[in-house]
Amino acid sequence: MEQEKLAENLVKAIQSQSQERLNNLQADYESQRSEMIERFRQEATEEANVYSELALSELRNSLVQNESQSKWKVKKDLFIRRAELVDGLFLKVKQELIEFTKSKEYTDFVKEALLKVLKENPLEGYTLLVKANDEALFKSISGKDALVVVSDRIRIGGFILKDKAGLLEIDESLDYTLRVQKEWFTTHSQLDF
DSSP states (O other): OHHHHHHHHHHHHHHHHHHHHHHHHHHHHHHHHHHHHHHHHHHHHHHHHHHHHHHHHHHHHHHHHHHHHHHHHHHHHHHHHHHHHHHHHHHHHHHHHHHHTTSHHHHHHHHHHHHHHHHHSOOSSEEEEEOGGGHHHHHHHSOTTEEEEEOTTOSSSOOEEEETTSOOEEEOOHHHHHHHHHHHHHHHSOOOO
């Protein structure tokens, strides 16, 4: 019996040690498992943050690009609209100038302009470039030493005066004046976008 008791105590001691080791192993396993889970969670969180930052960065870049494209399109549309407005305005002015060339005031206007140019630049002989419809008018208001020549450079009205030597050219055409005014208006109109 004593042997049985000894065997029983030995079995109990072995079972107790086994259970203690099993508990220690289980605790160690749980601890390592928790550490691994925490490490994996941290790595996953860091990786998710990196991907989130990349996605946000791509989204920001996309938004900036879309905004830039939208601004460019709006600017382009505004430039087109501005050009249409300016062209429309100066087309109307051109039509009014063409109507003006059919009036008595036009005859007085070109007569005064020619006298002013000749007073500022006394010439013995000169050539006047005019549009076809104005040839007779300019022959009647210019001096005998003037040669009146039809030119396709003038479509609206007015004249271009050239000296005999070809060194002096004074453009008093309405075409030139309109072109200069359009350039000035475009530059100074403050319709910049």
